[in-house]
Amino acid sequence: MNKPLISDIYTADPSAHVFNGRIYIYPSHDIETNMPENDNGDHFAMRDYHILSMDSIGGKVTDHGVALDIKDIPWAGRQLWAPDAAFKNGTYYLYFPVKDKQDIFRIGVATSKSPTGPFKAQHKPMEGSLSIDPAVFTDTDGKSYMYVGGIWGGQLQRWRTGKYDGSKPKEQEPAPNEEAVGPRVARLSNDMLSFAEPVKEVKIVGKDGKPFLAGDNKHRFFEGGWMHKYNGKYYFSYSTGDTHLLAYATGDSPYGPFTYQGVIMNPVEGWTTHHSIVEVDGKWYIFYHDTELSGKTWLRNVKVTELKRKPDGSIETINP
Ligand code: FUB
Secondary structure, three states: OOOOOOOOOEEEEEEEEEEOOEEEEEEEEEOOOOOOOOOOOOOOOOOEEEEEEEOOOOOOOEEEEEEEEHHHOOOEEEOOOOOEEEEEOOEEEEEEEEEEOOOOEEEEEEEEOOOOOOOEEOOOOOOOOOOOOOEEEEOOOOOEEEEEOEOHHHOHHHHOOOOOOOOOHHHOOOOOOOEOOOOEEEEEOOOOOOEOOOOEEOOEEOOOOOEOEOOOOOOOOOEEEEEEEEOOEEEEEEEOHHHOOEEEEEEOOOOOOEEEEEEEEOOOOOOOOOOEEEEEOOEEEEEEEEOOOOOOOOOOEEEEEEOOEOOOOOEOOEOO
8 A cells, every 4th residue: 555645734635746847746735623524525624735745756745834824815715625736937826626705616726936835815716617626737739728626515516507506405416317517627818817718518428429427426527637648648537426436538639528438546545536647757646645544534645656557548447
């Protein structure tokens, strides 16, 4: 079993990047708040971010302390969930989901001249943003895209009509025989602070070309999307949530559609599963989390392991 990267704080949802030859990890910072556990994820009541870095896989991990605190986000209410980061125009951007004061998840952005912060949050959430788990991918042509979304506590199902509707939580999920709710994508503006276009739904389809149904919980998107490109193909990977798998689908455009290819990682210890995939010195790695240190689903620890591919580019399933 791989070891937790750090053990003096609890961390989860690791988004890893290589900036200037160093590995930076942008995780959630899990804390104990004694909130009761429920399907809305109220027990994930995080309040700040710590950024981790290391010079190589297996090297010493540095915790750079508090990079952004919820008290310094003017519009935030509660629950600072899984972040991601990007670098452009000499600035580092930290993207984060947090509930606003009306208890609606929105995506915020904060900036810094350093990859480890401190980050300064914009005064408002990104216009048109929704749900959780932002993942920012910059393509080889320099264009950047944000993938976003998560169902259940991540609220994506509440946006099915295009507008937020939190009035009838039990009726917002599609029926098991209806098409599953897809993640969303939008290209970012050059300033990286706003969307350059309306957010669109991403289609994930089976090998038969048909979109997954909401009842197909071993394949349909739940949360925690990530994009990477390998040999010219776009690999969209995600968590299946209540079946606890990390799955992936491939396509020919950053917008999809993406065709399901298989499981990247079988269930870890703990309910949630969330990952990122990054190339370091010519090898590919997956950063993920489990609950080895605490045994509690809301107190997680981040880990890393190598991601191996077959000659055709398909990913070998990891049994953590
Ligand atoms: O960490 C809080 C939430 O749990 C994340 O946003 C999800 O992806 C899941 O890991």
